[in-house]
Amino acid sequence: MRVALAGRGLAARHGDTEVFSGVDIRVDAGTVVGVVGRSGSGKTTLLRILAGLAAPAAGRVEHVGFGYRPGDIGLLSQHPRLVSNPRWTLRRIVGEPAAIAGAGCDVEAIADRVGLDPALLDRRPSQVSDGQLQRACLGRLLVQKPRFVLADEPTAMLDPISTRAVIALLQQLVDDGAGMVLVSHQRRIVEARSDRLVELDGR
Numbered sequence: 006m007r008v009a010l011a012g013r014g015l016a017a018r019h020g021d022t023e024v025f026s027g028v029d030i031r032v033d034a035g036t037v038v039g040v041v042g043r044s045g046s047g048k049t050t051l052l053r054i055l056a057g058l059a060a061p062a063a064g065r066v067e068h069v070g071f072g073y074r075p076g077d078i079g080l081l082s083q084h085p086r087l088v089s090n091p092r093w094t095l096r097r098i099v100g101e102p103a104a105i106a107g108a109g110c111d112v113e114a115i116a117d118r119v120g121l122d123p124a125l126l127d128r129r130p131s132q133v134s135d136g137q138l139q140r141a142c143l144g145r146l147l148v149q150k151p152r153f154v155l156a157d158e159p160t161a162m163l164d165p166i167s168t169r170a171v172i173a174l175l176q177q178l179v180d181d182g183a184g185m186v187l188v189s190h191q192r193r194i195v196e197a198r199s200d201r202l203v204e205l206d207g208r
């Protein structure tokens with residue numbers, strides 16, 4: 006059976022408001038599924054449900070062909086500052102998945118790969134730019150090597166050159182076998198990179 010992350014008949018509500026319903030999504034290992042939809046249509050909410058961070062109002066999330074373990078799903082947020090521990094150095098943020106696994110990790114080499122000046126590794130999130138912090142979060146993902154990457158507007162903070170670099174690095178994870186759900190306002194990027202598209206209507 007092909008390893009996949011799937012959502013079937015998913016619905017989401019915030020209070021009395023229905024965000025979406027009847028959403029089916031399946032991302033196979035080694036493929037990219039793009040999620041598009043206008044602002045407020047529920048793209049971030051869908052990723053949070055797929056990651057297990059929020060419960061769906063209806064439907065279910067399935068881990069197809071694998072037994073889920075923490076670390077299997079990696080999230081790249083459009084708001085790196087909200088998901089990064091403000092007290093940690095970038096070095097600790099990048100290397101934490103290896104530390105949890107009791108493994109070593111060449112953080113400098115990872116920084117180099119994601120275009121982050123290694124001199125910034127001993128700074129804290131408040132001492133670097135959003136784009137630099139996003140690169141650190143991407144480096145952390147390279148260390149984590151999740152089965153599935155849920156990328157929520159991963160290039161929102163970046164200039165065009167950095168955007169291409171980040172997309173190329175995410176593509177490397179996919180080439181190495183990860184499945185990816187890619188959310189972006191830049192429909193052109195999503196369409197160019199995705200094997201399949203899921204469109205959220207919004208209301």
Ligand SMILES: Nc1ncnc2c1ncn2[C@@H]1O[C@H](COP(=O)(O)OP(=O)(O)OP(=O)(O)O)[C@@H](O)[C@H]1O
Binds near residue numbers: 042044045049
């Ligand atoms: N914690 C919350 N409480 C109440 N409503 C919420 C909450 N989080 C999100 N919403 C609402 O749910 C809807 C979907 O939000 P979500 O962030 O998933 O949309 P999105 O498609 O990712 O938007 P954007 O493209 O602007 O990032 C929006 O109408 C939003 O206002």
